[in-house]
Amino acid sequence: xxxxxxxxxxxxxxxxxxxxxxxxxxxxxxxxxxxxxxxxxxxxxxxxxxxxxxxxxxxxxxxxxxxxxxxxxxxxxxxxxxxxxxxxxxxxxxxxxxxxxxxxxxxxxxxxxxxxxxxxxxxxxxxxxxxxxxxxxxxxxxxxxxxxxxxxxxxxxxxxxxxxxxxxxxxxxxxxxxxxxxxxxxxxxxxxxxxxxxxxxxxxxxxxxxxxxxxxxxxxxxxxxxxxxxxxxxxxxxxxxxxxxxxxxxxxxxxxxxxxxxxxxxxxxxxxxxxxxxxxxxxxxxxxxxxxxxxxxxxxxxxxxxxxxxxxxxxxxxxxxxxxxxxxxxxxxxxxxxxxxxxxxxxxxxxxxxxxxxxxx
Numbered sequence: 536x537x538x539x540x541x542x543x544x545x546x547x548x549x550x551x552x553x554x555x556x557x558x559x560x561x562x563x564x565x566x567x568x569x570x571x572x573x574x575x576x577x578x579x580x581x582x583x584x585x586x587x588x589x590x591x592x593x594x595x596x597x598x599x600x601x602x603x604x605x606x607x608x609x610x611x612x613x614x615x616x617x618x619x620x621x622x623x624x625x626x627x628x629x630x631x632x633x634x635x636x637x638x639x640x641x642x643x644x645x646x647x648x649x650x651x652x653x654x655x656x657x658x659x660x661x662x663x664x665x666x667x668x669x670x671x672x673x674x675x676x677x678x679x680x681x682x683x684x685x686x687x688x689x690x691x692x693x694x695x696x697x698x699x700x701x702x703x704x705x706x707x708x709x710x711x712x713x714x715x716x717x718x719x720x721x722x723x724x725x726x727x728x729x730x731x732x733x734x735x736x737x738x739x740x741x742x743x744x745x746x747x748x749x750x751x752x753x754x755x756x757x758x759x760x761x762x763x764x765x766x767x768x769x770x771x772x773x774x775x776x777x778x779x780x781x782x783x784x785x786x787x788x789x790x791x792x793x794x795x796x797x798x799x800x801x802x803x804x805x806x807x808x809x810x811x812x813x814x815x816x817x818x819x820x821x822x823x824x825x826x827x828x829x830x831x832x833x834x835x836x837x838x839x840x841x842x843x844x845x846x847x848x849x850x851x852x853x854x855x856x857x858x859x860x861x862x863x864x865x866x867x868x869x870x871x872x873x874x875x876x877x878x879x880x881x882x883x884x885x886x887x888x889x890x891x892x893x894x895x896x
Contacts, residue, residue, distance in 0.1 A: 539709065539895055540565060540626045541838030543870035545609025547619035551579040554620045555586055559593050568594060568624040570632060570703065572651075572840065573601035573691055574608070574874035577684035578618035583695045586620065596624060598634050600703045601691040602653040602682035604874030605845050611868070612856040615848035615875050623838060623872035625895070631708050636692035636701035641671075645704065649676035649711045651840060651893065652702035653690035656681040656877040662885045664700055669883035672704065677883070678713040678893040680842035680876030688877070710896040712836075714828040715881045716858075718817035718847060718888050719767055719782055719810040722751050728805045734786070736768070736795040739807070743793025751809040759788055767810040767888060768797050782810055782888040784846075798887070812888065817851050821858060821890065825865040828894065836866055836894035841873035843890045848875060858890055866894075 542565040546557035554576075571590060575583055580603045587599060606615035635641045650672050654661060661681070669677050679702060682688035692701030705711070726747060730738035739747040748762070755762040769780030786796040841862065848855040862871070879886040 539628070539837060541623055541870035541895065542568070543610050543623040543838070543872050545607060545611070545619060545621035545872065547614045547617050549618060551582045551586060551620070554579070554618065555589060558620050558622050562622060562624065565624045565626055567626040568596050569598060570625045570627055571596040571599040572623040572625070572872050573599050574621040574872055575601070575603050576607055576618045576620065577603045577605055577686070577688070579620065580684055580687060580689060583689055587691070587695070590622065594624060599691055599693060600634055600651065600653065600701070602680070602874055603684050603689045604876060605683045605685065606848060606855065606875035608841050608843060608859065608871070608873035608875070610871045613843070613848060613859050615845065615850070615855045621872040621874065623870055625838065628708055632703050632705045634692050634703050636696055637699040639693065641704055646706060647672045647704035648674040648707040649709060650702050650704040652677055652679035652700055652880060654681050654700040655690060655698050656683065656688055658699055661878070665880055665885045666883045668700060674707070675882065676711055676713065677880060678891055679880045680874070680891070681878035683845055683875060683877035711893055712828055712831055712896065713881050713891060713893045714824040715886065716817070716821040716824040716890040717780070717782065718820060718851065718890065719812040720816045720820070721769060721780070721808040721810055724751055724808070725771070726807050728801055728803055728807060731801045731803050731805070733800050734797055736797065736801055737793070744795040745788050745790055745793045748788070748795060748809065759790070763788060765812060767812055769808040769810045770799070770801070771806045771808055780808055780810070781884055781886050784887070814851055817847070821861055825861060828892065829865055832894065832896060834896065836869055836896055838870040838895045839866070840893045841871060841890065842876050842879050843873065844879060844888050845875040845877060846888060847890060862892065
């Protein structure tokens with residue numbers, strides 16, 4: 536076996552036993568399967584160890600990675616804020632992958648070229664942890680997302696875990712491609728934070744932050760309540776790179792002090808853009824990402840993992856499965872699993888508000 540093969544199934548049900556039974560019944564048989572990807576609705580987080588045990592017994596696959604999510608994704612659909620389970624099995628060449636976690640470090644004699652990772656959203660300095668992981672992967676190709684849950688979130692690497700980051704690393708024999716759909720577009724202008732404290736942006740280009748925000752928002756700025764619900768702040772790495780950004784929600788505006796609060800700590804000198812977020816922009820951007828991925832594929836992909844932001848799905852699109860429909864239109868009904876995450880990972884970046892599709896070639 537020179538390249539991996541995949542099979543997937545997903546199901547929603549009020550109880551985890553019914554959902555798991557449906558998944559196992561629909562899961563195509565895959566001889567030589569040796570790695571499983573498991574995404575469990577946070578409704579079933581309390582039973583995650585039992586679900587793992589039953590999947591091992593029913594499939595014979597011993598190695599598993601994955602996470603809990605506030606929704607799950609499968610080849611045929613997606614369900615946000617609904618109880619469900621999504622599973623994908625992979626049959627990989629021997630010695631082509633290693634499952635790892637804080638309790639189970641990667642062996643020194645394994646050279647990682649790509650990695651699929653999951654993490655606890657409450658882990659401090661997650662952006663730095665992602666960057667550190669990317670440096671350990673020779674090809675720099677990491678993708679994945681932060682587990683999500685209304686209460687306790689778990690990520691999976693052989694067992695259910697809290698805290699830190701875990702996943703599966705692949706050697707150079709496993710080819711992957713990852714595309715990022717940011718779901719929003721930069722408004723005109725780029726800015727530099729000149730005064731900040733924790734997650735508060737106090738001054739931008741030497742002016743009160745709210746004043747600059749109102750100016751950048753244009754006609755939307757006449758209704759600040761609407762502007763806050765529609766626009767985002769994008770953190771960028773350089774003055775001339777407005778296309779690569781990490782979107783962060785605006786939590787509050789203080790008109791009296793002129794400060795803006797966002798969902799991440801920010802430092803003086805950070806470059807930012809303001810972003811417009813709506814379904815039309817998101818649909819267009821996703822279609823563009825899928826077209827670029829297809830053009831980059833030397834042959835049809837064999838399977839995929841879709842990590843979607845919990846603020847997308849039916850919150851942004853017409854339905855929870857609208858994005859899956861677009862993926863199927865481009866790549867067909869390939870085996871696929873995924874979840875709605877608290878943050879998305881691609882390259883050395885921790886994103887928000889995005890959908891990331893990783894394809895196995």
